[in-house]
Amino acid sequence: MRRIGFFGQLLGLLVLVSLCAPLIAPYDPLAEVSPPLAAPSGQHLFGADLIGRDVFSRVLHGGARTLSIALTAFACTVLIGGALGISAGFFGGVLDAVIVSLTDALLAIPSLLIALSLLTLAGSGSLQIALAAALSGLPAYLRVVRAAARSTRTQPYIEAARAVGVGSFGLLWRHVLPNTAPICLSAGMVALAWAILNAATLHFLGFGSDPSLPEWGAMLAEGRAVFRAAPWVACAPGVALTLTLFAANGVAKRLAR
Amino acid sequence: MLICVGSVILSTLITRQPAAAQPAASRIVYGLTLLPSGFDPHINASSELGIPLRSVYDTLVYRDPITKDFVAGLAERWEISPDGLLYTFYLRRDVRFHDGEPFDAYAVAANLDRITNPETRSQKAVFLLGTFERYIVTDAYTIQLALKAPYAPLLDSLAQVYLGIASPKALQAYSSDLYQLHQVGTGPYQMVEFIPGDYILLRRNPEYRWAPAFYLPDNPSPVEEIEFRFFTDPATRAPALESGAAHIMGELAPLDALALNRRDDMTLLPQPIPGMPLQFLFNTAKAPTDRLDVRRAIITATDRTAIIDSVFQQLSPVAYGPLAAASPFYEAQIKQFYPYNREVARQALSDLGYTDNDGDRILDLNGAPLRLIVIVPTWGNAPQVAQRLQSQWRDQGIDAELRQVPNLAGLLAAVQSGDYHLVAFNDFGADPSLLNTFYLTDGRNNFMRVSNANLDQWLMQATQTNDPAERQNFYTGVQGLIMDQALILPIRDYVNLNAYSKRVGGLTFDAYGWFPLLANLTFNADE
Structure with a gap:
């Protein structure tokens, strides 16, 4: 437990609570179980929204949804960005030039604009949002991994291994990958934080297909419209989102050390 | 000294606001x-x-x-x-x-x-x-x-x-x-x-x-x-x-x-804004909303007053037809159509053969659940209204899948695909000729995919005559026919x-x- 630190424990707790939402949540997140905009009480810990749904139950179920979309995005970013970044950094040459040019082109466009463009082409929906969030986080992650691989390949132990006849893929697998892993993991946690934020942003903007399904970004957007009368509707998902990002960034910092 | 005085005069001239720019x-x-x-x-x-x-x-x-x-x-x-x-x-x-x-x-x-x-x-x-x-x-x-x-x-x-x-x-x-x-x-x-x-x-x-x-x-x-x-x-x-x-x-x-x-x-x-109310237009070319009795049952199953009370805090009137009450040529008798009654709606669906055979609390017919795809834009409180509809219908055995679209281009693309049963839309204007683009067979906004010879004829004739009494007659007929055919589910008249x-x-x-x-x-x- 000490290795993952406070932030790791916090992130683990948030993920666990979200995964166990169907067991913990006191109400069906889609059911009208209270008068609209009821204030927080013993019966409804985080109050009720405009439709009369229990905000606590929706935050729990929303966590599962937000995190699953973000984890899908994270997996795409790490797998694609990691593979391309390490290949570009290690092999260099034409492959590196092509990949770097492409990432430069993507980095020149604001990440949200990339995501919105993809959603305009592919339509709304959770999978589309996950892919859009992955694509928007990809260039930055790829560049970090490439830089790590590039600095590793010039290390003396790599030269030595090459001198004794270890092949390129052997070098990659046995030496480059293990030595770039801490940076990849740390950058990966930052990528996860961005994926959570981007996914929530896209839901906030209305790109999540079904507005009745609980999701933190969409709940924030709903809560904003009634913020002055019922601040709990926006505050609950807002705090949950902030805590998750806080924890993910804390873990990234710890991994970087 | 001269330079100092000159500088002061020059800076005064530069920084002084012209009289016209004073608020x-x-x-x-x-x-x-x-x-x-x-x-x-x-x-x-x-x-x-x-x-x-x-x-x-x-x-x-x-x-x-x-x-x-x-x-x-x-x-x-x-x-x-x-x-x-x-x-x-x-x-x-x-x-x-x-x-x-x-x-x-x-x-x-x-x-x-x-x-x-x-x-x-x-x-x-x-x-x-x-x-x-x-x-x-x-x-x-x-x-x-x-x-x-x-x-x-x-x-x-x-x-x-x-x-x-x-x-x-x-x-x-x-x-x-x-x-x-x-x-x-x-x-x-x-x-x-x-x-x-x-x-x-x-x-x-x-x-x-x-x-x-x-x-x-x-x-x-x-x-x-x-x-x-x-x-x-x-x-x-x-x-x-x-x-x-x-x-x-x-x-x-x-x-x-x-x-x-x-x-x-x-x-x-x-x-109040004249024109079309916030409404959900039925796709009459896709089952099950291609059946008139299904459309009528869905409207009857909708408690519009409850939606007005919660989403609009009673600040908008309930809509009953294709024209808002503030519009010229509005026909007040339209209010008689489809008062909320969940028993009547349930019976109507039961008469059509819809029953819950698999115990999932959703009605089905020949093994197909009564499931409606609803296209929901982000504006005009449509998401909140759609969620209340979904909740009301679910209590009555009707499942609704909401598909939110973030902008007009997304809505038009979704409509173009034809894969929907209802779509939320409204338009503004004082002259009821704005109905033409929606209800004429070749109207560019014919989201209902409706083709009705009487509607076409009355809408065109109402556009061509300058006699207000004649226009009133045509538009009374148009409003009655649209609701008789249950082409729309009106929700609320728009109020700014x-x-x-x-x-x-x-x-x-x-x-x-x-x-x-x-x-x-x-x-x-x-x-």
Whole structure:
């Protein structure tokens, strides 16, 4: 437990609570179980929204949804960005030039604009949002991994291994990958934080297909419209989102050390 | 020494504001709620542009805000030929544009030339002209509009800000793109400055002597300058009013409007908007909503009053038909259709063979669940309404899948696919001819995929006759037929929730509901 630190424990707790939402949540997140905009009480810990749904139950179920979309995005970013970044950094040459040019082109466009463009082409929906969030986080992650691989390949132990006849893929697998892993993991946690934020942003903007399904970004957007009368509707998902990002960034910092 | 004195004089000259740039004593801020892509009424289509520009331009005719009758504007009077193909307008002779140019028939001709020029790429104005073919300037103050076919909504079109008459000199001086920054009309306010995305400043036109009858003849304390600023985020509107950053604001969220109404220093003005209500249009080409009895049962199963109570805080009336109650030719008898009754709805579905055979609390027929795909735009409180519908229907064994679309392009693409049962949409306008694009078989917004010979015939005939009684008959029939065929699920008549501080008074709107009569505003210096 000490290795993952406070932030790791916090992130683990948030993920666990979200995964166990169907067991913990006191109400069906889609059911009208209270008068609209009821204030927080013993019966409804985080109050009720405009439709009369229990905000606590929706935050729990929303966590599962937000995190699953973000984890899908994270997996795409790490797998694609990691593979391309390490290949570009290690092999260099034409492959590196092509990949770097492409990432430069993507980095020149604001990440949200990339995501919105993809959603305009592919339509709304959770999978589309996950892919859009992955694509928007990809260039930055790829560049970090490439830089790590590039600095590793010039290390003396790599030269030595090459001198004794270890092949390129052997070098990659046995030496480059293990030595770039801490940076990849740390950058990966930052990528996860961005994926959570981007996914929530896209839901906030209305790109999540079904507005009745609980999701933190969409709940924030709903809560904003009634913020002055019922601040709990926006505050609950807002705090949950902030805590998750806080924890993910804390873990990234710890991994970087 | 000389250099020092020179520097002081020079800096004084540079930093001194010219007299014209000093804000007037009676200056207010009017909040706009949307940032349209452009502000040229001949080119752009947004309702938002009309909020400031309704008072920059006069139109040939006006609609009285109360009676909705046509009254004189820049045309003192007009005649319509018996065959409805020739409109003759006799123009006022005492009108001048803000740039000092005289107004005459040649100015009207120049405006028509600009609007109908394909290079202008007009998004609305040119379509408002309907079957317009050409104009004939018979003398300096008489102009005739010749039509290819009778087009009854023409006067309504000519009363709209999109066909406001601009100074030909200004139109010639600026390109299509730049004119919107230098607009010149004949209205009670003139455009002083427009910084796109930032603000629009209007100043009272002291020479304005040709006001239509519904403007106050002697406003004792008119507002000299009005600054329009953008408050596109709904959450910022009420705080802007409360903090004094704005003095008038529309499109308030219902809960914010109620909170403002409780304050002594604010006045709430709910303004009904004529046109189509917020409604869900049924796709009649896709099962199960291709069956009339299913559509009727769905409407009967919907408790619209409960939706109005929660989502709109009782600040909008329940809608019953394809036209809002504030629209000309609205038929009140439409209210008799489909009162809420869940037992009747359940029985109707049961009679059609829908039962819950698999115990999942959703009705099914031949193994297929009663599942509706609903396209939901993000605007107009449609998401909240759709979620309440989903919840109400689920209690009655009807499953609804909501597909939210973030913008108009997304909505049109979703409709194009045909994979939906209901789609939320509405439109605004005083003339019921706006129904044509939705209900005619070849209408470009025929989201219902409806093809009904009677509807086609009555809508076309109502567009072609100028006799109000005949038009009323046709539109009564159209409204009844649309609801008899259960083509739409109407939810609420659109009401724009405006609030204003005690610093201003006399806020009223024109016949189209969106556009304030700025000349009638009064400034309360004591507040």
